[in-house]
Amino acid sequence: MLTPRILTLGAVLAAVSTVAGQVAPGFPVSSDPESLTVWYGTNQVSPPGELLPRPDVLTAPSISTPVFSSTGKAVLFLVDLDVPLNGTRVQLLHWLASNVTVTGNNDTTLVVPSPSEADYIPPSPPVGDIPHAYTFILFSQPEGFSINETFADTNSRIGFNVSEFVSSHGLSQPALAANWISVQNLTGTATTTFPPPRPTNGTSTNTTTSSTATPAPFPGAAPMVLGGGRFVWAGIATGLIAAIAAFAL
Numbered sequence: 001m002l003t004p005r006i007l008t009l010g011a012v013l014a015a016v017s018t019v020a021g022q023v024a025p026g027f028p029v030s031s032d033p034e035s036l037t038v039w040y041g042t043n044q045v046s047p048p049g050e051l052l053p054r055p056d057v058l059t060a061p062s063i064s065t066p067v068f069s070s071t072g073k074a075v076l077f078l079v080d081l082d083v084p085l086n087g088t089r090v091q092l093l094h095w096l097a098s099n100v101t102v103t104g105n106n107d108t109t110l111v112v113p114s115p116s117e118a119d120y121i122p123p124s125p126p127v128g129d130i131p132h133a134y135t136f137i138l139f140s141q142p143e144g145f146s147i148n149e150t151f152a153d154t155n156s157r158i159g160f161n162v163s164e165f166v167s168s169h170g171l172s173q174p175a176l177a178a179n180w181i182s183v184q185n186l187t188g189t190a191t192t193t194f195p196p197p198r199p200t201n202g203t204s205t206n207t208t209t210s211s212t213a214t215p216a217p218f219p220g221a222a223p224m225v226l227g228g229g230r231f232v233w234a235g236i237a238t239g240l241i242a243a244i245a246a247f248a249l
């Protein structure tokens, strides 16, 4: 007879078997269950969600995937779901590149154009905050794909809405492949208080990804900004401006 403990394990294993790609818990876009292989220097991210020291993520990683052939193009995103802003958690676009190819010769390493639409910004969570979850996600690139928005500076990347962007730009879901990392900065004293973590229904510290997790609600963030530096800064507490400034690297 199964004990409750075994039943619980069974439930967890069932959840694992239905994972919708290796996106961070609560990530609002699903992916096929293929994992992007992400190398920061000599460290291969494993398991998904691995907590990495910030000094290890200063330069863009090398990424590979077996799911993407040398004949196609792809669009790569890196999105932080956990940026504290005005009492809630919003998204920050860390990297967006179209025209991603593979090197060929059976090497599935991604060739990411640089400059890209939004060049890589290293993860840099504010000191004292919870670990932030950063999701790498790769989509097949449709014919004639183009991006109107500009993401020239950090301000234009705060309040990104990855699900809306993906839908409005005709990227097909689920994505081809994904992976994610966590980064936390505990090397100083927090200069502000932080909003509560996003609700992920208990999966945030585990590598198990719930395909049913819903994105965090964003009270007061309703018509979010898609680039162009149109973000309204009025009303943001000074401490939060300082926290956001930590991203402006």
Ligand SMILES: *[C@@H]1O[C@H](CO)[C@@H](O)[C@H](O)[C@H]1NC(C)=O
Residues within 6 Å of the ligand: 086, 220, 221, 232, 233, 234, 235, 236
């Ligand atoms: C921040 O929150 C306050 C109170 O909810 C609101 O009045 C203000 O418009 C918000 N600011 C931004 C930038 O969302």
Ligand SMILES: *[C@@H]1O[C@H](CO)[C@@H](O)[C@H](O)[C@H]1NC(C)=O
Residues within 6 Å of the ligand: 098, 099, 113, 116, 117
């Ligand atoms: C992607 O490639 C197409 C075709 O070569 C080119 O027209 C377009 O400008 C490229 N996009 C970017 C962001 O470089």
Ligand SMILES: *[C@@H]1O[C@H](CO)[C@@H](O)[C@H](O)[C@H]1NC(C)=O
Residues within 6 Å of the ligand: 105, 106
């Ligand atoms: C690529 O892999 C295929 C199948 O494993 C092999 O037949 C082919 O020779 C390889 N090509 C190169 C350039 O290594």
Ligand SMILES: *[C@@H]1O[C@H](CO)[C@@H](O)[C@H](O)[C@H]1NC(C)=O
Residues within 6 Å of the ligand: 054, 055, 126, 127, 185, 186, 187, 188, 246
């Ligand atoms: C942590 O944050 C502080 C304050 O922003 C910064 O000075 C420090 O370099 C950060 N540490 C790491 C390891 O990123």
Ligand SMILES: *[C@@H]1O[C@H](CO)[C@@H](O)[C@H](O)[C@H]1NC(C)=O
Residues within 6 Å of the ligand: 161, 163, 164, 167, 218, 221, 222, 224
């Ligand atoms: C993102 O946009 C969708 C509509 O496309 C909306 O339902 C959702 O609430 C938005 N998310 C955020 C965080 O603003």
Ligand SMILES: *[C@@H]1O[C@H](CO)[C@@H](O)[C@H](O)[C@H]1NC(C)=O
Residues within 6 Å of the ligand: 148, 168, 169
């Ligand atoms: C990009 O701009 C063109 C021309 O203004 C417009 O037709 C198109 O709908 C825009 N695409 C998106 C995704 O906003």
Ligand SMILES: *[C@@H]1O[C@H](CO)[C@@H](O)[C@H](O)[C@H]1NC(C)=O
Residues within 6 Å of the ligand: 012, 202, 203, 205, 206, 208
């Ligand atoms: C998450 O991991 C922790 C520590 O490994 C474990 O105690 C907890 O039961 C796990 N939660 C889920 C939902 O798997």
Ligand SMILES: *[C@@H]1O[C@H](CO)[C@@H](O)[C@H](O)[C@H]1NC(C)=O
Residues within 6 Å of the ligand: 199, 201, 212, 213, 214
């Ligand atoms: C997550 O938990 C909240 C609070 O317990 C609950 O209201 C919500 O329905 C849950 N969402 C999912 C997708 O399970």
